[in-house]
Amino acid sequence: MPELPEVETVARQLAPLLAGRVLRRIDVRGPLLEVADRHLARGRRVLGVTRLGKQVAIALGPAGRGTAACRLICHLRMTGRLIWLGPGETRGNPRHVRATLRFDGGRLLFIDPRRFGTLRMESADAPVGNSGTDPMDGRFTPPVLAGLLGGSRQGLKPWLLRQDRLLGIGNIYASEILFAARLDPRRAAGSLSRGEIRRMFGAVRSVLARAIRHCGTTFSDFGDTRGRPGGFGRLLAVYGREGLPCRGCGRSVRRIVQQSRSTFYCERCQGPRRAGMFVA
DNA sequence: GGGTACCTGAAA
């Protein structure tokens, strides 16, 4: 589930649950986190929980005099989930628990069936990886987007998945953003006009912001005792809607494959502009 | 650039 809106939701929900708590111990199953790093985490207080790209960052204070602050970075990849359990609380017998972070007054379960997810410890001043621009950051503007698109000949949809350009966009929101921007996913990323870049900028912001407001597209709770999916799923315009009528024009939504991954779009709404073209 | 691999489970 985790693209930017889902990870943002997780971080926002975790922040008030974890802030101020002391991390007592981390138990792992498998090679998720080195013994030395697990030891390093003990006894530290949580300063905050934020999103870094698609990752959840748990900032930890120093462990004593002369020690530096650090942070735990969790990447959920495809199937990772973070579930908070208060004192004595249980959730049946959860399968695929890869790590348990034990705090005063509760524990955080890292559940990940496919085991693609990662957990690592780094120093608080480590540079944020992959160097892409966060599209929800105020420094992201249409000229910045224009610079990132540069002269790229890559298709727009594969381009949107690149974490060294924009952070946090994945396969669902890439299709949704291009539908909102009325841009063909196969267009070369570097071929957009200034007006099209403005449209794309607006779509990136509005689609992600709306998905965040609806707590993402699908995922089970945590913090909340009931399993509750994100509310954005029913608002998807094209993703997962192959053959269904486009919400804009009614024509059936197409699915194509780009770089071995599904792309959904509407040929009419995202086709070449007709205005200004010669008519036969 | 694009294809494949990583791993498991759900759905076709």
Next chain:
DNA sequence: TTTCAGGTACCC
């Protein structure tokens, strides 16, 4: 049984 899945590292 086969295919597909919200991510990304690594191969040519």
